[in-house]
Amino acid sequence: MLERRLGEMFVELADTLVAGFDVIELLHSLCERCVELLEVDAAGVLLADTRGALTLAAASTEQVRLLELFQLQDEEGPCLDCFHSGVQVASSDLGVEPQRWPRFSAAARDCGFTAVTALPLRLRDERLGAMNLFRSDAGALDEEMVRVAQALADVAAIGIVHERAFGRSELVVEQLQGALNSRTVIEQAKGVLAERGRIDVSDAFAVMRSYARDNNRLLSEVARAVVLQAPEVADMLSTKTRSDS
Amino acid sequence: MRAADVQAAIENLARADGASPPLINHVCLTCVQSVGAVGVCTSVRGPTGLYEPLCAVGPAGEALAELQVTVGEGPGWETVDGDRPVLIRDLDAVSAQRRWPLFAAAAAGLGTATVFAFPLLVGVVAVGALEIYWARRPLSNTAFADGLLFADAALLTLMTGITPDGDGADPADDGFRAGGPGDPFLDRWPQVHQAAGMVSVQLQVEPAEAYARLRAHAYANDQSLREVARRVVERTLTFSPDRDSE
Structure with missing residues (x-):
């Protein structure tokens, strides 16, 4: 039974690698399956963002969601230790003193959990996050x-x-x-402006650049407007004529 | 080991040119020398289609890049379109002529016999191409492997050239730095797009259509596209909805 469900689980996880893949979806499914298949009562996952800061990614229950957030806020707990060390961390009885994470242990017991196991999410040397598995009863x-x-x-x-x-x-x-694309559009715009204003291509560039500066706009944006023959092209050219006279 | 040699050769050339990191013309110049080619071209997908030339070196390089833009077909187009290498051992063969009815014969006429085109792949997407042309068929066994290494180097150079904050306000920083100043091809190519802008006003059409008209004019009159563009920008050639007038 377990074997068959496990097989299905791996297929399900592998399926997430195809089109329409979503990381949060994947981690929720990971938490739910762990609770379903393994002898655990709840599961939660913390994931590191691109700068390495941990955030809550998924939790099987609302209680676990709060517990994980508590770890992050309080900066102590098995998930954090596991993430930073890259190895598994466990406590088979959160009620026994002295506790490695006193505040976390108290919060976990308030939620009805007595044992916890944290497993690293990693690929080779890259540490991605950690998964917490909670149990109501004590024991490894x-x-x-x-x-x-x-x-x-x-x-x-x-x-x-x-x-x-x-x-x-x-x-x-x-x-x-x-x-x-911007580079090409700017060149095209030089040509459009040169032809409409009967001016040199290099003068057309100067006109666009000073118009962009005066109106606090990006040159590429102004160039796009010129190519689309926006009404403001006339303004650009009239400014040019005035400053010449 | 080989990959390190390629990278070192490119960096040496760039250093001699006072550039660091290397620019795309340093990659192409190193490539054309080290594989004994008559032309090396790099191109990228652009707003005008799959083949916007960036750099062309070697005795036949510029003409080959320009030819591909003009006729709208060739190994560069095909490798970007299909996200895979295109390897043609004999441009004079019937199969090549059938594949590119306009390009193949003209390329052979430019003195090339063999072409390898490699996609510049980012993930699964080809952002551009690196093409290597040889004058004679017998190639070293390492030509394909070398081509892949130079394609990697070209892609790396393009990616390092991105300056996301650049918007073009400073002409030296238009959001992308490809080749060094003074590169003959890069210096003149923008004129083609300027000409398209001018012709789009003359014909009251989109720049893309104006660009197609310029290419058609060049092809029909057996002229170089850059030459046609130069004459448009200098106003010795104007287009009218009915006919092109000198």
């Missing part, structure tokens, strides 16, 4: 279960890294294309 999570949970977390990590790399490349393409 079965080793087999920990291995399964880590495997699920590893698959999720691949999905996250993949999505981030793709997002970056789209941004680069956008910037490169944007810059090159």
Whole structure:
């Protein structure tokens, strides 16, 4: 039974790598499946943003959501230690003194949790975040279960890294294309203005540039307006005539 | 090891030219020398289509880039369109002539026999192309591998050239830095777009259509597109809706 559900789970996680992929969706599904398949009562995931700051990404219950936020606010807890060290962190009984995370332990017990296991989300050397698994009863999570949970977390990590790399490349393409398009449009606009005002191409550039400066607008934006033959082109040319006379 | 050699050769040339990091013409010049080519062209997708030339070097380079723009077909177009390399061993072969009815024969006429075109891939998207042309067929076994390395170097150079805050207010910073000042091709090419702007007013059409008219004029009169553009900008050639008048 567990094996079959696990198989389905991996397929589900792998499916998120195709079109329409969403990281938050993936992590919610990771939390829900951990609760369903493993002997845990709740799960939550913290994810590092591009600058390395942790934020709450997913939680199986509202209680866990608050607990995770509490960790972030209070800057102590198993998820944080796990993220910073990159290795698994666990406490089999949050009621035993002395506690490694006194404030977190009290908050967790208030929510009805006694044991916690934190697993890193990582791909090779890149630390992405961490997943917390909570249990109501004291006692260490079965080793087999920990291995399964880590495997699920590893698959999720691949999905996250993949999505981030793709997002970056789209941004680069956008910037490169944007810059090159502006360059061409500026040249076309020089020609349009030169022809309409019966002036030299180099003078047309000077007209556009001073119009952009005087009106506090980007040159590329003004050039686009010129190419689209916007009404303001007449203003540009009349300013030019006035300053010449 | 080989990749490091390629990068080092490009950087040496750039340093000798007083540029750091290297610009696209340094990549193309290093490429044309190290693979024994007669032409190397780089292009990018632009607002006017898939093939906006950025740099062309070697004895046949400029003419080949210009030819591809004029006829609207060729290995550069195809590699960007398909996101994959295009390798033609014999431009004189019937298969090549069939593939590019206008380009292949004219390219062979420019003294080229073989062309390898590589897409500049960012993720799964080709943002541009690097083409290498040879005069003779027998190539070294490493030509393909070298081409890939130079395509990587070209892409890296283009990506480093992006200055996202540049808007063109400063002519030296239009949001993108590709080649060094004094590059013969880069210096003259913008005139083609200026001419398109002028012709768009003359014909009362969009710049894209004006650009097509310029290309058609160049092709029909067997003239260079840059030459046609120069005459438009100097006002010795004007277009009218009915006919082009000298």
